[in-house]
């Protein structure tokens with residue numbers, strides 16, 4: 124059963140077509156990775172699914188409901204959140220205030236429990252709740268970004284380049300956490316230039332080039348594919 128189905132998605136910026144007929148699926152509780160080089164349209168895809176960019180054509184179905192071109196807050200309310208590229212945390216607010224904002228319309232009675240869950244995933248944040256978010260390290264800011272997106276109890280979490288600019292040890296920590304989040308019931312659509320790490324944890328993967336999906340398959344199969352190896356994994 125797919126929790127998310129994107130079919131024939133076109134996104135256009137001004138007169139320029141960015142995405143061309145993108146079709147992909149995320150199964151319930153799966154990790155699905157989209158890999159591709161700079162500027163191929165990965166972030167555009169995430170923003171279109173989240174309702175930030177307009178879809179010019181195609182359909183997006185989330186838990187059986189059409190969501191293409193719905194306002195973002197409605198999509199969040201249906202259970203789909205995003206940890207965006209570049210993190211976009213609110214630097215001048217405290218860690219706690221960022222998490223409160225992320226919680227959005229989560230019922231007050233569920234707030235404390237969900238905050239405790241997020242802090243159990245990211246214990247480093249628990250000691251820094253009153254600290255300004257801008258004073259955190261890069262890795263902690265990425266944890267806050269993911270934690271904020273988890274606060275409204277999403278059924279599907281979009282992660283756009285969570286490993287970008289982080290030290291290898293922190294990258295490993297983040298990828299381990301992605302698997303834990305999935306194990307606890309949240310499906311994940313992961314966009315990465317770090318193809319090796321992204322395919323390693325993916326049940327299924329897609330390769331994008333020039334705004335199109337050019338290859339797809341189970342994560343392990345894609346990671347072993349000669350074309351993927353030579354283009355994205357530095358092998359041959």
Ligand SMILES: Nc1ncnc2c1ncn2[C@@H]1O[C@H](COP(=O)(O)OP(=O)(O)OP(=O)(O)O)[C@@H](O)[C@H]1O
Nearest residue numbers: 136141159160161162163164165166167168208316
């Ligand atoms: N708001 C925008 N206005 C105009 N063009 C845009 C806009 N956003 C993205 N683009 C263009 O769309 C294309 C795809 O960009 P996008 O950011 O989706 O790629 P990406 O795969 O996420 O790249 P990266 O790996 O660098 O994050 C690029 O050519 C980019 O210049």
Ligand SMILES: [Mg+2]
Nearest residue numbers: 165166167208
């Ligand atoms: Mg991007």
